[in-house]
Amino acid sequence: MNWHEEQCLPILDFSRDKLMPGTSHWITTRDNVRKAMEEQGWFVAEFDGVTSDLRDSLFTGMKEMYDLPYEIKIKNENHKVSHGYMSMVVDDYRIHESLGIDYATELQACKDFSKLLWPQGNDPFSQSTHVYATALAEIEQKVMRMLYESYGMDEKKHSASHSESTRYLLRMLSYRRQRNGEANTGFVSHTDKSFMSILHQNHVGGLHLKTMTDQWVGFKPSPTRFVVLSGMGLTAWSNDRIKACYHKVVMSADEVRYSLGFFSFHKGTIRTPEELVDDQHPLRYNPFDHDGLLRFYESYLNSLKKSSEDLLQVYCGVDP
Template sequence: MAKKSIPIIDMQDFSSVAEKMVKACEEWGCFRLVNHGVPIELMSEMKMVTRSLMDLPMEIKERNSHPEPGKGYTPPNMASPYFEGLSLYDMASPGAVHDFCSQIDASPHQREILDKYAFALFDLAQIIGSKLMEGLGLGGELFKEWPCQLKMNKYNYAPETVGLTGAVMHTDPGFLTILQDDEIVNGLEAVDEITGELVSVDPIPETLVVNVGDVAKVWSNGRFCNVKHRVQCYEPKIRVSIALFVLAPKDVKVEAPPQLVDSGHPRRYLPFDFEDYRKLRSSTQSPTGGALKFFLVESS
């Protein structure tokens, strides 16, 4: 019996990529992209930059600060004692990359790679957004001017951590995440929405993983699956990953477009402000999207 795995989508398969993306969002809430257009050399350089930045002294990493939790440096904590991450919030806004690099004294080369990588992924996100719109039969752009968060992650694994959890089971709060996973050290696992079983998302070099989050579930009127996933420690090696979180529209409430609502598919969720929702997720301790229940439309 073949091992179960998440869908793999070739972005050069122009005739069917939009349809395949929508199907993967509906059935899995995640998929792996090949031929995605982000230069392989840039991905490799970004991984080296991430490793070097994550190896900085703690007092320098802590300069990556933000007034709101989750938008700056994440130190090892009770929930995830082996995980830490540097964060570049709203990275497409003017000066965001420069400000981040200034916080941690990044070198000119590191600044250059960060800038190129952030905007290569941002461009890819726009393409994915247009393909999802196309696959749903909708017109217009999806992610234009949406805030995005770039996060560099490090899992400090050791022999005594094998079999333990590096990142607890969760869904991503935003619309989608584009992830460069560690091509050598495995550990990412996704929940099969139909069976509930955990499926190992085995790394494939030179590819990217896309995860669908809570905002996408609401925006799609329940069609898309906000995939539950976690990171386990399979072996005592440092694991590095880089994620671009495409969050939610600025100054506009999250809701399904009218084209996805009709008599056969009544509106499932009330509109909400994303930042309010993110705080509700935290205050209700709902890492797997359970807070969405507070926005369900009551059936008549």
């Protein structure tokens, strides 16, 4: 495992031509994925599946999207929490905006999203968001395959059922510092409610990740580096072996930070596989509906005004 010297980042080589199941590179990477996920809930994948042309086309499309009038962007509605249009305003200045494409690995969903914002359609944007989402789904599915293998599970059976039961949300996000020049710290430390999250961005820094020693490290952006984080879904699935990763955005740069968040969610019930329950690891979570967790999170925050640290335990934890 290549630990980035200044940052203590575990960087794993996910190059397409090297990552063939059964090879020594696959086995080493697989073991390092499990180690990084169990120790701190995240790692960085060096991945060549997103070309510079695709990246340029995406960021160009995102800039055009943010330039659209507010009343057009808010058409991106979704009843699921953090799935549709969101913004954050400080002193009449918009410091954050984000829009989401649910089921982004399906071309029709990307076309529908584009048509919503550009009535005449926007074929280049539909194509680039779809191709991008498909490439990132490849990373997510490889990580899951490695975890199945590493835990001694029937990889073929589980991989097939995982891809059938997973939907992918692509969120496009923009961040800027406050108008008075102060750093934007509105994006507090949090864990994701997804199964897994993959973060990618332009050259403007701002993402901070928590290490196994509870240190915060800044992620130094690179076009071919993707941060793979565990969400609450993976915590429940792994029976607490893998904890959800804490991360935050602190914006102090003058430039706008554009980033892409790719999130996997189960379409139905998340349950801990029997292979991950034993005397040392008694069952921690009851099976639960993933969308139900999102609805509960929304009402939990609104009613209790609490952070979501113990959300999973409250929602579906097994009584000790």
